[in-house]
Amino acid sequence: MYTNQTVIFKHKPVIIGSFSIVGPKEGKGNFGPYFNYVMKDDCFGEKSYEKAEMKMLKTAIVGAIEDAKIKASDVNLLLAGDLLNQIISSSYAARDFDFAFLGLFGACSTMAESMAIGASLIDGHEFDTVVCSTGSHFSTAERQFRFPLELGNQRPPTSQWTVTGAGACVLSNKGVGPRITMATFGKVIDYGIMDVNDMGAAMAPAAMNTMLAHFRDTKTTPDDYDLIVTGDLGKLGSEILIDLMEDQGIKLGLNYNDCGQMYFTRNQNTLSGGSGCGCSATVLNSYIIKKLRTGEYKRVLFMPTGALMSTTATQQGETIPGVCHAIVLECDESVKDKKVKDVTLSRSKNKKILETVEENSQK
Amino acid sequence: MYTNQTVIFKHKPVIIGSFSIVGPKEGKGNFGPYFNYVMKDDCFGEKSYEKAEMKMLKTAIVGAIEDAKIKASDVNLLLAGDLLNQIISSSYAARDFDFAFLGLFGACSTMAESMAIGASLIDGHEFDTVVCSTGSHFSTAERQFRFPLELGNQRPPTSQWTVTGAGACVLSNKGVGPRITMATFGKVIDYGIMDVNDMGAAMAPAAMNTMLAHFRDTKTTPDDYDLIVTGDLGKLGSEILIDLMEDQGIKLGLNYNDCGQMYFTRNQNTLSGGSGCGCSATVLNSYIIKKLRTGEYKRVLFMPTGALMSTTATQQGETIPGVCHAIVLECDESVKDKKVKDVTLSRSKNKKILETVEENSQK
Numbered sequence: 001m002y003t004n005q006t007v008i009f010k011h012k013p014v015i016i017g018s019f020s021i022v023g024p025k026e027g028k029g030n031f032g033p034y035f036n037y038v039m040k041d042d043c044f045g046e047k048s049y050e051k052a053e054m055k056m057l058k059t060a061i062v063g064a065i066e067d068a069k070i071k072a073s074d075v076n077l078l079l080a081g082d083l084l085n086q087i088i089s090s091s092y093a094a095r096d097f098d099f100a101f102l103g104l105f106g107a108c109s110t111m112a113e114s115m116a117i118g119a120s121l122i123d124g125h126e127f128d129t130v131v132c133s134t135g136s137h138f139s140t141a142e143r144q145f146r147f148p149l150e151l152g153n154q155r156p157p158t159s160q161w162t163v164t165g166a167g168a169c170v171l172s173n174k175g176v177g178p179r180i181t182m183a184t185f186g187k188v189i190d191y192g193i194m195d196v197n198d199m200g201a202a203m204a205p206a207a208m209n210t211m212l213a214h215f216r217d218t219k220t221t222p223d224d225y226d227l228i229v230t231g232d233l234g235k236l237g238s239e240i241l242i243d244l245m246e247d248q249g250i251k252l253g254l255n256y257n258d259c260g261q262m263y264f265t266r267n268q269n270t271l272s273g274g275s276g277c278g279c280s281a282t283v284l285n286s287y288i289i290k291k292l293r294t295g296e297y298k299r300v301l302f303m304p305t306g307a308l309m310s311t312t313a314t315q316q317g318e319t320i321p322g323v324c325h326a327i328v329l330e331c332d333e334s335v336k337d338k339k340v341k342d343v344t345l346s347r348s349k350n351k352k353i354l355e356t357v358e359e360n361s362q363k
Numbered sequence: 364m365y366t367n368q369t370v371i372f373k374h375k376p377v378i379i380g381s382f383s384i385v386g387p388k389e390g391k392g393n394f395g396p397y398f399n400y401v402m403k404d405d406c407f408g409e410k411s412y413e414k415a416e417m418k419m420l421k422t423a424i425v426g427a428i429e430d431a432k433i434k435a436s437d438v439n440l441l442l443a444g445d446l447l448n449q450i451i452s453s454s455y456a457a458r459d460f461d462f463a464f465l466g467l468f469g470a471c472s473t474m475a476e477s478m479a480i481g482a483s484l485i486d487g488h489e490f491d492t493v494v495c496s497t498g499s500h501f502s503t504a505e506r507q508f509r510f511p512l513e514l515g516n517q518r519p520p521t522s523q524w525t526v527t528g529a530g531a532c533v534l535s536n537k538g539v540g541p542r543i544t545m546a547t548f549g550k551v552i553d554y555g556i557m558d559v560n561d562m563g564a565a566m567a568p569a570a571m572n573t574m575l576a577h578f579r580d581t582k583t584t585p586d587d588y589d590l591i592v593t594g595d596l597g598k599l600g601s602e603i604l605i606d607l608m609e610d611q612g613i614k615l616g617l618n619y620n621d622c623g624q625m626y627f628t629r630n631q632n633t634l635s636g637g638s639g640c641g642c643s644a645t646v647l648n649s650y651i652i653k654k655l656r657t658g659e660y661k662r663v664l665f666m667p668t669g670a671l672m673s674t675t676a677t678q679q680g681e682t683i684p685g686v687c688h689a690i691v692l693e694c695d696e697s698v699k700d701k702k703v704k705d706v707t708l709s710r711s712k713n714k715k716i717l718e719t720v721e722e723n724s725q726k
Contacts, residue, residue, distance in 0.1 A: 002439065005463050007489045019460075048679050076365065085448040087468045087672035091551060095684045100368050100548035102476060103671070105450045106464040113465060117480060123486015126370045144675075185440060185463035188454060270481055308466070310449035312507075316411050318451075320459045323466070339501070 005185050005210075006217035012179040013122040015292075015329070016172045017068025018285040019060045023138070023164030026282070029274075034286035035165075036063055041137065042164050049139040050088065053166075056278075057093040057135045058080070060168035064131060064285070067169040069308045069341070075099045076127040079114040081106060082277055083136050083162075084144060089246070090133070099131075107188070107306030108203075110134040111167065111281040112325040116140060116183035118171045119327070128173050135166025136276030143198065145311060158198040160260060161270035167281030169289070178292035182218060182328040186210040188308065189322035196314055200237020200260075200272060202307035206322030208244040210218045210303060214326050215250065218258050222252055226297045230324075231280030231304025232260035234272035259283040259304070280304035288329070295335030302327050368548050369580035375542040376485040378655075378692070379535045382423045386527030388502070389645070391547040392627045397649035398528075399426055405502065405527050412502040413451065420445070420456040420498045421640075423531035427494060427648070429575040431533040438462045438533070439608075442477040444469060445498050445610040446525075447507060453496070470669030471505070471566075471595050472549070473532065475688040476645040477688035480548035481534045481628060482690070491536050498529025499639030501539055508559065515726040523597045523623055524633035530644030533544075541655035545581060545691040549573040551671065553684035559677055563600020563623075563635060566668035569685030570596060571607040573666060577689050578613065585615055589660045592634025592651070593687075594643030594667025597635035607706075622646040622667070643667035644662075651692070659699030665690050 001008050020035045027038030037059065044052040057080065065072055067231035081088035094101035106113035114132035120129045139149060140161040147153040170203060171180065189209045193202035207230050215221060221227055233241055238258040245252050263274030263283070284302055291297040303326035314320075365373050373470035381458075383398045390401030400422065407415040416418040420443065428435055441460060443453035444467035469476035477495035482586060502512060504525040534543065543680045551574045556565035570593050586592055596604055601621040608615050626637030626646070647665055652662040666689035 001488060002490055005439075005619065045702075050675055050679060064497045076368075080464075081468065083449075084673070085675060086446075086470065086671060088671070088676045091671035091686070092676065092681065092686060094551040095553050096684075098551075099550065101551050101686060102480065102548065103444075103468040105444065105468045107449065107600060116673035117465065117484075120487060120489045121483055124483060124489055125364060126483045127365055128488055185465065187462065187466050188457040190458050308449060308451070310447070310451045312413055313451045314456065316413060321454060323454070323457075323464060 001216040006119060007183050008111055009119055009123040010084045011123050012181050013119040013171045013173060014175045015169050015178045015289060016175040017064045017170040018289045019067055020167045020282040020286040021056050021165060021266055024283050025167050025268065026163055029268060030262055031275060031283055031287050033284060036286065048135050050084065053089040053135060053140050053342045054092045056166040057089050057133055058096055058168040060131050060135060061093065061131055064065025064168035064170050066080060067166045068117055071195040072097065072200050075129050075131055077130045078133065079104060079118050079130060080133040081110040082134055083141055084108060106323060106325065107120060107308055108277050108279065109304045109306035109323050109325050110277045111284055112302060112304050112327050115180060115327050116185060116325050119180040119183060122171055122173050130167055130171050132171060133134050133166065133168035134223060134277040136162050136278035138162045138164045141276055155271055156197045157271050158236050160199060160232060160272045160275035161264065162276035163263060163279040163282065164275045165278035165282040167285035169285055176332050176334060178233060178289055178329050180327055181330050184214040184326040186324040188321045190319055192319045194319050195335040196283065196309060198211060199275060199307045202232040202320040202321035203242055204233055204237045204244060206243050206324040207303060207305045210324040210326050211245065212248060222250065222255065225255060225299050225301045228256045228301040230258045232275035233258045234260045234275060236272050292329055292331045295331045298331050298336065300329045302329060366580040368565055368576045370483060370546050372482055372486040372544055374486050374536060375544050376482040376534045376536060377538045378541045378652060379538040380427045381652045383431055383530045383645040383649040384419050384422050385645050388631065389526055389528050392631060393625055394650050396458055397653060398645060399649065402512050408455040410660040411559060412500050412558025413447065416452040416498060416500040416503050417455045420452050420496055422608055423498065423529040424456065424460065424494055424496050425531050427531035427623060435460065438492050438494055438613060440465065440493045442467060442481050442493060443496040443498055444473040446470060446504055446681045454500060469686060469688065470671055471638060471640050471642065472667045472686050472688050473640045473670035474647055475665060475667050475690050478543060478690050479548060479688050482543040482546060485534055485536050493534050494531055495534060496529065496531035497640040497644045499525050499641035501527045503527045503547055503679050504639055517578050519560045520634050521599050521636045523562060523595060523638035525639035526626060526642040526645065528641035528645040530648035539695050539697060541652055541692050541694055543588055544693050547573055547577040547689040549687040550682045551686050553682055555682045557682050559592045559672060562670045563597040564603055564637060565594055565670045565683040566598045566604040566685035567607060570666060570668045572691050572703040573687040574608065585613065585618065588618060588662050591615065591619045591664040593621045595638035596668060597623045597638060598622045599635050655692055655694045658694045661699065663692045665692060
């Protein structure tokens, strides 16, 4: 059932498993203790950063399936995308799994895009079990979108730091866990920003547009959520969003934050904060889902934004449009009033998952 | 409802409108008389080939909506993707429409990917009306994936010609027209092909995999279809597919063909045939849908394939994986036994559509 841009899920698909993997810098950031696996170095034993990114995605997918305590053969479909040209990290990761694949591109909004489509497919009884995944890598994004790392280019204060990390979750029509109750599908919005070092400003109008649509369609207000979280608007972009929303008569309070803004500590010197598909994906699949599982969060509005830019478009004088998809996550009925034992994978189990990934890579 | 990789649609979403636009060379090809609009030159009045590609997509979307005799405000969602880095043609086209957007990447399989997801969303009652679209441009693809046009590089006999064209269709939960009755979601398959000038060989194994899954899941055989059509395997790739299927005990007969192989006339000198997202998209949204509307085709298995390659992956010594999604299209009950008046847009109406596109571009 839908109202305008928002689908209200009748059967409320369940997140039965999740996994997050990050680089060493990210592991030292504010969410460090929540991630399932922190890589020792950001090459992850591979010969190129791109191959490392592919391996991160594979690790996240295998990890989420193990966390869900199901077999890979129980999975019907993988929905994934990333920032690289022709989403190679996702496509090449998909090659090592024996289930169907839908490739997506929503830039840094991909985690929500994959979950919105995945939840729709489950809610409509098209499939029973799907995996949603995305990730990014600082070094692959820098060289593709900006400058060679070797140039040691200076970064303006509005610039953000692409997170090296990947996240994945398993959605199912049965089981216990946080549920996806609604999804608001976003429009492409362009306010004419042209600075590739100011992604927050380019994406904030899309976040506003989707947020207004969400509140309108669902008749909710910011107070109905324990947490409203954007993906990677960063410090500047999230301030712009707060201003834009205030102009529309909606005040975002202490329950609003941005994954990119929260990601790194101040002394990690990432200027306007974290960005990239991996930013919101790793925060969702660690910190947020953990707190939904224990019932600390009852209802979360997760709305990552994507800047739909490309170097070709920029070189041809184009502005940067943005898009934002929103999903509502609610804790399981069983933890609505009480605390439960945390079911997230403990770090000690990760060795086994990595071995499984290594094994798959040999195929 | 699904069986393994295949979803059987209970409510059989209807294709209520479609539109195809192509370049001048394509207009002189075998499907020339069937296209809705043939551009006079492949810059389409724009300053770059990329901008021309964006405009083609917009034209196709506007055209399909007009053909469906609905208003743009009736559309809930656009599902689109293309070959360009960060699918800019689709994202920038989406900017000019006031409905939600889901960006996809399935390389040349995108037409089926968008229709498989779109039909699922309608069948599951998530949305009522969606537009599916994709396109490609010879000159943008050549310079992104291969060599600058100015180099005048020689083309090996296995190479294919990227179609300049875009197609779009409107899917709805009500109305009269061809129906989408099933969709088989494909896996990523890699047989180790490394030659970027031999896409047919790289994609044929994915076509085989999805075709076998489709026949297994739906208990159909090639004889159950008036037409089984792949997207852009080309002359060589479709021969490989016939051989691969024969090895599996399934004989593809005269009802099997490939859009890329059929696209150009022999004297157009495109070597192994047409390719690109626009190849299968323009054939589907002209020739095939026209023949389904009149009842000349009762049941078509449409299965375009995508080569998930990127220049970065190729430079790092990677092979080229392929993917193939299949959808089954059936003619409307009302034309199962009789001929009806053709409802495709006549060429004379196209001027109006182009004016609408021009108007939208001014925004």
